[in-house]
Amino acid sequence: MAGLFAVLYGIGAYGVFFFTILYSIGFVANLVVPKSIDIGGGGPLIESLAIDVVLLGLFAVQHSVMAREGFKRVWTRLVPKPVERSTYVLFASLVLLLLFWQWRPITEPMWTVTDPAYAAVLHVVFWFGWVLLFASTFMLSHFELFGLTQVFARMMGKQLPEPTFHTPMLYQHVRHPIYLSFLLAFWATPMMTLGHLVFAVATTGYILIAIQLEERDLIRLFGDQYRRYKRHVGMLVPLPGRRFSERKDAQ
Numbered sequence: 335m336a337g338l339f340a341v342l343y344g345i346g347a348y349g350v351f352f353f354t355i356l357y358s359i360g361f362v363a364n365l366v367v368p369k370s371i372d373i374g375g376g377g378p379l380i381e382s383l384a385i386d387v388v389l390l391g392l393f394a395v396q397h398s399v400m401a402r403e404g405f406k407r408v409w410t411r412l413v414p415k416p417v418e419r420s421t422y423v424l425f426a427s428l429v430l431l432l433l434f435w436q437w438r439p440i441t442e443p444m445w446t447v448t449d450p451a452y453a454a455v456l457h458v459v460f461w462f463g464w465v466l467l468f469a470s471t472f473m474l475s476h477f478e479l480f481g482l483t484q485v486f487a488r489m490m491g492k493q494l495p496e497p498t499f500h501t502p503m504l505y506q507h508v509r510h511p512i513y514l515s516f517l518l519a520f521w522a523t524p525m526m527t528l529g530h531l532v533f534a535v536a537t538t539g540y541i542l543i544a545i546q547l548e549e550r551d552l553i554r555l556f557g558d559q560y561r562r563y564k565r566h567v568g569m570l571v572p573l574p575g576r577r578f579s580e581r582k583d584a585q
Contacts (some may be wrong), residue, residue, distance in 0.1 A: 335491030338542075340416050344485030347424035350482055359464055362519060362533075363432050366532045373528050376530040378505065382438035389433040390536040398544055403551055416488035420481030430579050440529035451523035463518030470511040473502045499556045501563065507572040509563070514543045514570045545569060 360367035369375060376382060399405055400422050413421050447453045468476075477483045487494050496499045504511045520534045567573065 336414075337485075337491070339421075340414070340485040340488045343417055344420040344481050346429070347420040348480050348482055350427045350431075354430050357434060358430065359519075361437075362523075362530075363460065364487045367434075369434065369437065370439075371437065371533060372441050372525075374439060375437075376439045376441065379440065382440050382529070383532065385436060385438050386440070386532055387536065389436055390533065390540070393426075393429045393433055394467050394536075394540040394543075394577050396549055397426055397540075400425060401544075402547065403554070409540050414488075416484045417481070419478075419484050423480050438529070440527060440532065442528040444528055444531050446526075447524040456522045456524050459518055459522035462518075463515045463522065465511060465513035466518065470504060470515060473504060473511075497555065499563075501567075505567075507565050509565065509569050510545055513545060516541065517570065 337496060357367055359365070361370045364370040364372050377385075400409070406418060409421075410418050447456060471479050475483065484494065508514060517538060520537055526534075549560070549564065553564075
């Protein structure tokens with residue numbers, strides 16, 4: 335019964351995540367959704383800035399703190415380990431939904447690209463970012479990343495193997511393609527408003543900090559293997575003529 339509950343909980347958390355990520359696309363692109371980064375429920379400039387910055391900070395704190403190994407060790411005393419990842423995914427999604435709900439658009443234009451060709455390029459980059467996001471998760475293990483592998487293993491009584499270091503496909507050229515995909519999606523717009531700029535700058539700052547925290551954990555887990563990977567592969571931009579080969583590195 336506990337295994338079945340874990341699976342239902344994991345599927346529910348994944349469903350909330352999937353809705354949230356689809357809403358994120360509409361939110362940033364000002365498409366379809368009732369309230370987006372530039373549409374709906376504005377207010378005085380200072381008040382809007384303060385609310386938006388607090389919402390972004392709340393997401394950054396939740397996303398980073400719950401991802402740390404020290405927090406997980408304490409957290410799994412309260413939450414069963416098989417649903418720990420699903421719980422993280424659920425909380426992150428709920429905080430993002432709160433951000434979307436309470437976001438205050440600030441529509442003063444910072445810059446506008448009027449040339450149709452350049453605007454089209456930016457739209458292509460935007461959509462490429464989201465495609466890259468999903469592709470990057472599947473290059474690793476999409477369903478493990480979002481908690482489903484863990485809950486199904488619990489139901490079937492299987493023990494998940496210890497994490498191993500591997501660099502599939504794009505990860506041989508860029509250490510953090512998932513973060514790169516967000517940067518492309520958040521910055522590629524033909525009309526940058528002040529609110530959108532605040533969102534893009536804040537998330538970029540968070541990403542740069544999160545990478546340092548994440549890589550510190552990865553070095554603790556994989557040691558010199560990750561240090562060599564870090565030396566050979568660019569963080570967000572591929573290094574010309576550089577490609578990491580696990581087989582060559584092991585020799």
